[in-house]
Amino acid sequence: MMKNCFLCFIFMALLTVGCTSLPQKGKSQFSAGEYQTAIGTFSKILADNPDDADANYYVAESYRLSNRIEKALPYYDKLLEEEGSFENYFKKAKSLHDQGDYEAAAEAYRQAKEFTNSDSLLALADLGAENISKIKEITDYWPYHELQNYELLNSSGIDYAPIVSENFLYFTSSRRASGAYPATGQGYTKLFRARADGIKVDVQNVQALPEFRNEEGLNQGAIAISPDGNTIIYARGNSTSKNDLPDVSLFISYFRGTGFTDPIWMPVNEEESYWNSTPAFSTDGSVLYFASNRPGGYGGIDLYKATKLANGDFGNAENLGPQINTPGNEMFPRPMGDQFFFASDGHPGFGKLDLFVAETKDGKKTITNLGKNINSVGDDFGIFFTDFPKEGFLTSNRDGGVGDDDIYYFQDNTPKPKVVNVFLNVTTLQKTPEGTETTLPSTRVALYDSTKKATGGDFSNQQGKLRFRLEPNAEFTMIASKNGYFTKSIPYSTVGKTPKQEELIQDVTNITLDTTIVLDKLELEKSIVLENIYYDLDKADIRPDAAVELDKLVKILMDNPEIKIELSSHTDARSSDEYNKDLSQRRAESAVNYIVSQGISRDRLVAKGYGEEQLIIENAQTEEEHQTNRRTEFKVIEIEEK
Incomplete structure (x- = not known):
């Protein structure tokens, strides 16, 4: 009997130790960044006690930190049932936003503000709500670009960050993985390539990166290749070895003679504890753009640029500033001349990472969401152009994909104009x-x-x-x-x-x-009447309505530079001969002066006042007959031989 009791005591003691060690085990996994493993551990606790606050917190945070915050919502709700807090309402809002439930997300941001007096936290909540309010204003940057999943290229795991260099598509994939990354449960990623002609890829012959060996037990990805093809930079990290680097860093390999060198850690990383990734070269190769969580930024992950130094290294890293960087995350830069493309979850977008373009318009830098035909509620990032801006690749984990992150290609299908x-x-x-x-x-x-x-x-x-x-x-x-x-x-x-x-x-x-x-026939000495050339009584000034008619003569002279004309003015017979002669001469000269003012050489013009010498109607009686006699004519008096 005593023996049985003793065995029972031992069993209860072991059970108690086991129960108390499970949370510690999960916390250790969480601290080590093994988020997927931690989720499994804390889920066992929640199976017995769904209201366990610690377990709900660590599952929620594990999903958030492994970029699956949309799955964290029920766990934040559990925490909020116990106690409201700014942090949990704010993260709930992010989770709702990343699922496309914008109205509920805006309400969660409002509720978060009730639990803080901090100006900086209130500003964060206001920014989140403001970004949601701007979603309805987003239009398609390229209205006729269409996106297609590259199903034959993608695997059931992770495939992302495609680039093209020297007729090869390079990309990151978890295919052929020899182990699982404990943060996500997915296989560790390696670098691969396949022959490509634009967006057409030889999917039957995908090979592991031949330039240098993929390493086991860590993630390698987000490759960048210089425009001349002689430099490779990529991100490397998340090693299972305690003797390896503690975080993701940029590594560089150079082409030397017959092959590429073994990759080495880049000084631009600055500290081994900083996260540095998603590199991209400028179009001339003189600048390296990358993402980093180093101190002094504007949010979680910011974009930086580093210039190429005389020794070939990249240094003097510079933050791209608050117009591009936000309190959220900015990653996967892609400079294209005057335009700069990148992914962000801090600018107004549809969900998680969206693709944006920064450009200067009318002297002002603008940040534009590429629109719903490119972006989705999921992560959309890693754009690369094979024929800018008409076609290229990008990465997305939107619904309907083959695996997790999938590679998509896009084309400009603008209808041909009729x-x-x-x-x-x-x-x-x-x-x-x-x-x-x-x-x-x-x-x-x-x-x-x-x-x-x-x-x-x-x-x-x-x-x-x-x-x-x-x-x-x-x-x-x-x-x-x-x-x-x-x-x-x-x-x-x-x-x-x-x-x-x-x-x-x-x-x-x-x-x-x-x-x-x-x-009209061009005949010497044939008079041609200019209609509607009128002058005020007893005056020789050119009136506006007369100028309109004289402009027609100017055009004739311009079209026929070989002719010289006589411009004549005629009066009626109702004043003295001498007066009419003088008046008509002044009127003819006024007309010539106007024509000269319009660019016609005076050498081509002769002004002649005939007074009443050449009446068309003798003994005119009516005003209409007098008007017929008061006229301005021109005739060609010389034709220059061509």
């Missing part, structure tokens, strides 16, 4: 002495665009017909010429004469337009 052909039928005519118009064959018509560049030219046929093909919504000038006729330039516009793109139905639409060009 074609509008504009055909202009031109008819060349001449004026007859009777004032009618008849066909003028064999007339040269030259076509010029708005930059005065010749875009066509031909002679009209025997019916005075010719045809041009014009661009829609454009301005043109046609110049018609023929020996013995005044050359004439005519503006022509197709603006507003074709349907809008959205109104087009067929892929090709032909529009036919018609116009005529009428030329």
